Amino acid sequence: MKKPTAYKCTKCGRVTTYARLRCLSCRNERFERVTPAETATLVTATEVHMLPVGFDVRFLRVGIAEFPDGSRVTGWLVSERIPPGTRVDVRWEPIRERDGEKTYGFTFHPSG
């Protein structure tokens, strides 16, 4: 099973869930790879009906979740609507297929 990679600044410890040239907090250019936690708290979510090219579904639920270390991530909410503050399990799953290749991304599932 594929695991996601997050990037922790070697100077200030800030974590981002995607690769960056420089740390957003201290502009350091060195990172260590870490694995994000498997649970997070939903910060906000929305059900999107006006979708761009490549999505032939009626709507998508997208959200922002916050890990225990304070870093945040954007991903798909795979559930009925749940309120901000709900604990979610965070998975790294195929979310799209483009040119025959699977694209992985973060998905949020209500915990328990």
Add this chain to the structure above:
Amino acid sequence: MRDVAIIGAGQTKFARTEWPLVDLLVEGTRTALADVRIDETLIQSVLVANMGAGMLNHQSGVASAVVDALGIFPAHAELVENGPASGASAVKLGFLGIAAGYYDIVLVVGGEKMRAVTGWESTDFVATLTHPVAEYIYGITLPSMAGLFARLYMDKYGITPEHLAMVAIKNHDNAMLNPVAHIQQPITMEGILHRPEAVVNNPIVADPLRLFDCCPVSDGAAGLVLCAADRAKEFCEKPVLVAGIGQATDTQVLHEREDPTDLKAVRLASEQAFRMAGVRPSDVDVAELHDAFTILEIAESEHAGFFEKGTGHRAIERGETRIGGKLPINPSGGLKARGHPVGATGIAQLVELVFQLRGDAGDRQVKDARVGYACNFGGFGNNVLATILKKG
């Protein structure tokens, strides 16, 4: 720095058009040039604000093409692309060129031909502003970012769908008084929110935002002629001064912001503009805010300093932001109803302010307007310009 004035202003009717992009931009320049008595050979530079020429219209070298179409060689020409803030950025660069003494006269035009493609292709085009890995792959679009923001902001400050609807209704009403507005269609609270039919009339786009909380996709162009202030009276009777410009950036990825409800870039850009202009928010008589989504008019009005954080929606309730109210906001109809051809918007906001400050805004005239403020919101608030104009 030299003082800079606006001596000509104009825009095309925002709508869907069959005109090719360059023709549309040229028409934008012609509306501004028609507003001023100037020998066009005096124009030293043309700045073109546009975001989609490459992606939507398969064109490059657009600024050079505009100079060619106008036949005003050997004027300098550049394209300015700063997403939805392209317009104000182009004005800023024109201002700086004159303030530094490099130019005396600069023509700034912004335009977009969004309707060359389908709605979901234009949604996708605007979504390229988002981070390709952290956001775009999830189908994140500007409406969805606005939905994520709106949910947080509304919960935090007790803003209701009715407050958002009030913004939309006000701006649609204002656009009825603006002959160049894209959408000239009054709407009612009943029809968009309270009746059972609202579920079809006003469907969810990115909840809690609905169709009438979102600006339309528009084609159009707007132009300004900037001039060294000490020469302005050679060309027009009522020059308007560019008194202050501020700009600030913030994180591209919405979830990286310390507080995703804090429009820091709006606040910083506004503070810089007010400092430069030597005025305070309470001195502003009329404002054009970037209401691509109704929630943004409320949020920007607070972050610009016009209302305390969390009280902007109360001001709307009290009618303070209507034409005739304490601080009219978006008398043009705003992006919501005047329309939002992305590259044109920042310039169209200033065109409206110029008309207001000159006393030429017709039925939507704000009485005794002397100081105007515009906020041009790039990306989702990660590159914002605030511009302050003063009656000359």
Add this chain to the structure above:
Amino acid sequence: MNELEATLRPKETVQPPYPAKRIVLASGESMIVRQATREEVPGLLEALEPLLWVERDYYDIVGARTFAELLGWKRYRVRDEYCLVGILDGMLVGLVNGRSLSRNIGISLHTLALRRGLRIGAHLFAAKMEYHIEYLNQKEVYIVAESPIGFRRWMIEYSLEERPHVHHELGGVISYALTRPLYFDSKDRLVVGERPVSDEMLASTFDFEIPEPDMLITQVSGRPE
């Protein structure tokens, strides 16, 4: 009617009428949706005529085909066709048409909004589906789209089922079907309106006006004014 004409006319089924309803639009105005009569077809054709040359958004093909369908209906050369019209303040603002293929299967033909910005097309399409499922009591309705916008609107919005074996008379592409379960699943968010409509209100919808051609073309294709 002479004998030859009788041979050329299809045998029509007696179809229940579509009861008129009132829909309050975003503007707060009321649009009445009711069934059109054959006698009204000349007015409808006159309204459609300017669209025959508007390429934008496939108005030409939709306009031309609808024109032919309504003419065919008027001249008794199509079986079991109907037309619903949307009237706002005495003005024709949209129309939809379809027909019955059989007792259980309907065919959706076209949807045309003559005024934009008030979701008139969405309301009228939903009224058409309401007619087929709830008043004609059909099991499913075959639908094809002629434009990308139509495809996204109807196929995705209603989650229609594919019917690859069905050749819809409007196209050679895969047909889709709105089934009774799909309709009732979507009804709450897509089908609205109030009945009954008062006699007075209904009477105001007859002798409707049609949009001025120049204004209509500007509305639909955005020619510079």
